[in-house]
Amino acid sequence: MEPNLNIISHLDLGILVQADPFDNATKQVYDACDILKIKDKGLRDYLVMPNKVLRVKIPVKMDNGKIRIFTGFRSQHNNDRGPYKGGIRYFNPEGGVKYMEREVMALSSWMTWKCAVVDIPLGGAKGGVFVNPKTEKISNAELERITRRFAFMISEIIGPEKDIPAPDVYTTGKEMTQIMDTFSKLHGNKSVPGVITGKPIPMGGSLARNVATGLGNAYCIREAAKIIKLKLKGAKVVLQGFGNASTFSGIYLEKMGAKVIAASDSKGSIIVPNGFKTEKLMAHKNKKGTVLGFQGSKKISTEQLLTTKCDVLVPAALENQITAKIAKNLKCKIIGEAANGPTLPEADPIIYKKKIIVVPDILANSGGVCISYLEWVQNNMGYYWTFDEVAKKMEKNITKGFRDTYDLSKKHKIDMRKAAMVLAVERVVEAFNLKGIWP
Numbered sequence: 089m090e091p092n093l094n095i096i097s098h099l100d101l102g103i104l105v106q107a108d109p110f111d112n113a114t115k116q117v118y119d120a121c122d123i124l125k126i127k128d129k130g131l132r133d134y135l136v137m138p139n140k141v142l143r144v145k146i147p148v149k150m151d152n153g154k155i156r157i158f159t160g161f162r163s164q165h166n167n168d169r170g171p172y173k174g175g176i177r178y179f180n181p182e183g184g185v186k187y188m189e190r191e192v193m194a195l196s197s198w199m200t201w202k203c204a205v206v207d208i209p210l211g212g213a214k215g216g217v218f219v220n221p222k223t224e225k226i227s228n229a230e231l232e233r234i235t236r237r238f239a240f241m242i243s244e245i246i247g248p249e250k251d252i253p254a255p256d257v258y259t260t261g262k263e264m265t266q267i268m269d270t271f272s273k274l275h276g277n278k279s280v281p282g283v284i285t286g287k288p289i290p291m292g293g294s295l296a297r298n299v300a301t302g303l304g305n306a307y308c309i310r311e312a313a314k315i316i317k318l319k320l321k322g323a324k325v326v327l328q329g330f331g332n333a334s335t336f337s338g339i340y341l342e343k344m345g346a347k348v349i350a351a352s353d354s355k356g357s358i359i360v361p362n363g364f365k366t367e368k369l370m371a372h373k374n375k376k377g378t379v380l381g382f383q384g385s386k387k388i389s390t391e392q393l394l395t396t397k398c399d400v401l402v403p404a405a406l407e408n409q410i411t412a413k414i415a416k417n418l419k420c421k422i423i424g425e426a427a428n429g430p431t432l433p434e435a436d437p438i439i440y441k442k443k444i445i446v447v448p449d450i451l452a453n454s455g456g457v458c459i460s461y462l463e464w465v466q467n468n469m470g471y472y473w474t475f476d477e478v479a480k481k482m483e484k485n486i487t488k489g490f491r492d493t494y495d496l497s498k499k500h501k502i503d504m505r506k507a508a509m510v511l512a513v514e515r516v517v518e519a520f521n522l523k524g525i526w527p
């Protein structure tokens with residue numbers, strides 16, 4: 089079914105740009121509603137629309153004494169299952185400020201479904217400031233003023249029981265600490281570590297957060313392997329992207345017996361047919377700044393990397409990597425989508441037909457939000473768990489999320505991506521029906 093354009097015009101968001109991310113998010117929700125036979129237009133629109141989209145002006149005195157105005161957003165999509173949760177990014181997408189608003193709305197929707205699929209009691213949100221600290225000349229002091237003013241502007245709608253932000257594109261534990269401190273100062277200097285997650289450990293961060301996404305993805309791949317009776321011992325793994333999500337996917341898959349044979353980064357792709365240790369490639373990349381030139385490796389193209397004969401493919405770089413053309417040539421048995429949106433919708437039916445089992449992004453990379461949730465729990469109780477305790481709790485949520493998704497995919501004869509959305513929408517609708525509408 090077509091996205092509901094009335095909703096879009098109702099928000100008066102101006103020109104629609106091509107490949108509008110909120111249209112994509114809308115379509116995914118409507119598709120899940122169709123499978124669940126949710127026909128009530130009001131309920132369908134309720135599930136699509138964010139509850140609140142706050143757009144704020146951020147005036148900042150720059151180092152040269154001049155004032156510069158930045159724009160920031162916080163989109164709170166749904167809190168039927170618990171407080172809103174989602175990152176804050178500092179970014180300047182090509183489509184400009186209007187596009188960014190649509191993007192954070194879409195991303196806030198995906199956070200709702202991501203939390204629901206692994207059954208953590210949180211809702212979905214996303215925020216951002218239209219600024220790119222990597223490409224613009226912004227000093228540390230200016231960035232801190234942007235961060236603190238943005239925190240002030242959204243302070244009324246965030247809080248440990250309301251909305252708990254986290255790091256995202258080009259934000260780190262440093263910004264999270266500044267947001268926590270600003271929020272604390274605005275609330276009588278109370279200690280409120282639970283207002284934000286992704287904090288450094290001394291500031292109340294959680295152990296295992298740094299490895300969470302890769303570890304969660306490895307758990308999902310292990311469960312998928314059980315289903316297709318693939319032995320992980322000796323299984324061949326290809327990693328696209330060689331950053332946080334992929335290296336920890338590689339390291340934990342190795343611990344389960346698998347062998348990484350190829351990897352890539354923004355500079356190129358390599359293959360070592362007999363395999364290598366992820367940590368060795370990490371050491372090489374730390375020294376040389378790229379995976380290229382790794383001992384015993386051969387340079388290959390991106391297409392060759394993605395279509396290498398292997399057991400497990402981990403796309404962990406960018407969105408829109410697996411096109412219909414790539415899908416036709418895939419030679420893997422499992423895809424663990426560590427990246428957000430690596431597969432184009434046109435590729436999904438091809439992959440399904442080839443009986444490749446896909447762990448969709450909202451499930452495969454939910455380890456990050458699972459451990460963010462556990463960070464928030466630890467902050468709220470003021471008691472901290474060991475690495476193993478945190479990892480074990482995350483494993484429980486993720487493996488159950490995987491099983492529930494797989495069971496639904498069999499029940500409705502749909503692919504895992506659709507099944508994950510159906511599961512998530514079903515859970516949010518259940519909460520909505522229990523609460524009803526007030527006033």
Ligand code: NAD
Nearest residue numbers: 301329330331332333352353354404405426427428453456
């Ligand atoms: P990162 O910055 O640590 O690593 C990204 C890697 O991708 C880098 O090695 C970079 O060189 C590589 N890359 C960039 N362009 C490339 C290209 N064209 N071809 C091949 N490689 C390319 O980022 P990350 O945190 O690992 O995130 C990777 C993906 O995982 C993103 O889609 C992100 O949204 C998603 N994700 C990450 C987390 C997390 O906790 N890290 C959580 C959820 C989702």
